[in-house]
Structure formats: structure tokens, C-alpha cells
Amino acid sequence: MDASKKMGSSLVNLCPMGDGYDYLFQVDYFKAWQWLINGLKEVCSYRSDVKISLEYKKKEPRTNVYLSDVGKALWVCEKVKAENLGITVDFGHSLLAGENPAESIYLAAQDGRLFSVHLNDNFKDWDWDMLPASVNFWQFLEALIWINKVGYEGWIYMDIYPFRLDPVKAISQSLHNVKRIIFPSEV
Secondary structure, eight states, X not given: OHHHHXXXXXXXXXXXXXXXXXXXXXXXXXXXXXXXXXXXXXXXXHOXXXXXXXEOOSSSSSSEESSOSHHHHHHHHHHHTOTTEEEEEEHHHHHHTTOXXXXXXXXXXXXXXXEEEEEOBOOSSSOOOBOTTSSOHHHHHHHHHHHHHXXXXXXXXEOOOOTTSOHHHHHHHHHXXXXXXXOTTTO
16 A cells, blocks of 8 residues: 555555355355455555555455455445445456446445446456457446446556457557447547
């Protein structure tokens, strides 16, 4: 958080994806969730001038990640009760969790908990981090509409992993895809 502030940022994206389990009977849920909640309380109280944005994801690297969907992430925000704790809605993670990303954006925004948005795409089976709107065009379009409807003014990131593509061309194409949807007459 200190490094973030020194670099001129007031937002840290936190992905507690290692917090979870792989097998039944492997964890004590009471202790695990209390550790997570108490840890986040401590983090949030350390610097109230830096926002902590929880990025949820259903699986990977664990087969079951505690913060696996928007509902659990919002529940944790409610338990922690810190104004500087919010959520990152990653379009692909939302799809992977079986959610409608537009609805997840709406839910996160309701109490001012939508802190950042990641744009990408996938086939709903794995977090492929594909180019935005390359697979789920209509869900992507609705998500962009709801980003606007909820009055979101924060950062929107391209979270892609172009394994076999030129990274510069991939990000250029991603930006083109988004601009073409938002400003069709200008592209």
C-alpha cells in the first residue's frame, strides 16, 4: 500500500486466489473465513487512503477459491466494514463463476463497492483471458452498458494473456473492439 501511494496510485488490486482448498475436509471454514476477514480488516485499517479491490475467481490455483463469486466478495466487504474495501469485476472471472457480468457490475456498484473492472473474454470453462468481445459479444455489450448506467468512473483494464499473439497487436485489437462497441460510427 505504501509503494502504491509512492507511485501515485490509491488503489491496490488484491487477488487472494491461493486462499481456498482442493479437497473436502481439508480446511476449517470458520477459521479460514475469520483469518481472511480479520486479515482484510488489518490491511484496510493500515491505510484508509488506499483502496483495496478484491478480485474474485472461482478456481485456479486452488480448485475452490474462497472469494469465488461476486456474492461472497460482497459478503466479505460487508463483514469487514471498511470504506476502502471494494471489488474488481473481471469479465472473464464473472463468466467462469456462472454470473452475468452486467449484473455483477450492478451488484458491486450498489454500495460503492465497484473499484475496478477487468475486460477480457473466455468460453466460460477456464480463465483464458482472451480479447474482449471475442467470444461473448452480447454479454460484453450489456456489461459496458451497465458500467455506464451505474455511473462507474474508475479504471477499466485490459486483462488479456495473448499466448500466441503479438502482445502489442493484441492490446490494439482489444482497444479497437471496445471502441467499436462504444463508438461504432467513429471506428
